[in-house]
Amino acid sequence: MDIPRYAGWKAYTEGNNGYLELKDLGLTIQMRGKARTWGKPTTCTIIWDSRDWYASITVKCDPVRETGKGVIGLDFGSKTAIATSDGEFIETPRFQAKAAKQEKSLSKGLRRKWKPEKGTIKASRRWKKLQRQIRQVKRKVANQRHNWSHQVAAEIVSSNSLVATEKLNLKGMTKKGNGKRNKQKTGLNRNLLDVGIGMTKDSLKYKVEKAGGIYTEVPTQKVKPTQRCHQCWELTKKTLSDRVHDCQHCRCQEDRDINAAKVMIKYARGQELSSSDGEPLSSTSCGRMAQLGAKKRQKPQAQR
Numbered sequence: 471m472d473i474p475r476y477a478g479w480k481a482y483t484e485g486n487n488g489y490l491e492l493k494d495l496g497l498t499i500q501m502r503g504k505a506r507t508w509g510k511p512t513t514c515t516i517i518w519d520s521r522d523w524y525a526s527i528t529v530k531c532d533p534v535r536e537t538g539k540g541v542i543g544l545d546f547g548s549k550t551a552i553a554t555s556d557g558e559f560i561e562t563p564r565f566q567a568k569a570a571k572q573e574k575s576l577s578k579g580l581r582r583k584w585k586p587e588k589g590t591i592k593a594s595r596r597w598k599k600l601q602r603q604i605r606q607v608k609r610k611v612a613n614q615r616h617n618w619s620h621q622v623a624a625e626i627v628s629s630n631s632l633v634a635t636e637k638l639n640l641k642g643m644t645k646k647g648n649g650k651r652n653k654q655k656t657g658l659n660r661n662l663l664d665v666g667i668g669m670t671k672d673s674l675k676y677k678v679e680k681a682g683g684i685y686t687e688v689p690t691q692k693v694k695p696t697q698r699c700h701q702c703w704e705l706t707k708k709t710l711s712d713r714v715h716d717c718q719h720c721r722c723q724e725d726r727d728i729n730a731a732k733v734m735i736k737y738a739r740g741q742e743l744s745s746s747d748g749e750p751l752s753s754t755s756c757g758r759m760a761q762l763g764a765k766k767r768q769k770p771q772a773q774r
Contacts, residue, residue, distance in 0.1 A: 485505035505529070542632070543634045544635040544731055545695070545731040555734070569607050623673035688734045695731075699733075700724070
């Protein structure tokens with residue numbers, strides 16, 4: 471429910487705590503937290519979130535977000551949430567895995583209670599109580615993941631004005647598996663969803679663009695960051711079990727995920743790559759990458 475400005479509500483705050491007055495209900499509610507940028511309140515939205523009531527205030531302002539001059543490449547995964555081109559790892563928070571034991575225990579107790587059946591049986595009081603507890607656990611996990619994604623994105627953007635990552639088909643990656651390894655695929659999907667890759671990428675894009683920076687996604691199928699070497703730009707085939715990049719051409723050794731992150735930032739920055747005959751070619755566009763491949767496939771001309 472949206473309440474326009476001056477229609478029965480008023481916010482007594484300058485962006486740091488304060489009070490919200492709802493005149494029609496005769497309520498004065500304490501506000502907690504600090505807004506990054508404050509301005510003129512325009513709309514108050516009252517929200518019911520399955521258990522509690524929330525008030526969201528829209529403010530007319532000119533938000534300012536500071537960023538550094540750094541550049542960074544990011545590789546997302548399930549074992550390690552994010553590997554950066556700076557050689558750092560951001561571990562997976564595993565909020566869902568930590569709450570799984572509690573949720574399993576509550577679900578087991580729910581099966582022993584009198585469950586409802588449409589038109590015939592009403593739910594028991596204990597069944598409703600366990601349902602509320604299960605929803606509370608799931609909501610806490612969702613809130614933790616949402617908060618973690620925004621904190622990680624804000625920390626990255628605060629020191630980097632160019633953020634490069636790979637374009638991922640998350641829907642295909644988390645597709646239900648078929649066959650003998652269905653159980654392993656289910657566990658992999660759970661780990662990928664627990665990281666919140668899509669949410670984190672959206673937060674990064676929004677924050678870095680608001681700060682006046684650049685967010686880019688490298689075309690994965692064309693560049694192949696996992697297989698490519700960040701030094702010589704040659705391809706070295708790997709399986710999922712190969713966690714170390716050992717280039718067969720220049721003998722460069724690097725962690726698999728960090729090497730992929732370095733490939734992404736190199737592609738995004740448009741560093742010049744040398745073809746076999748020494749002519750510099752850039753990787754800043756798809757056309758340039760096609761030129762590079764064409765140069766390497768050309769037959770050497772006979773010397774006169």
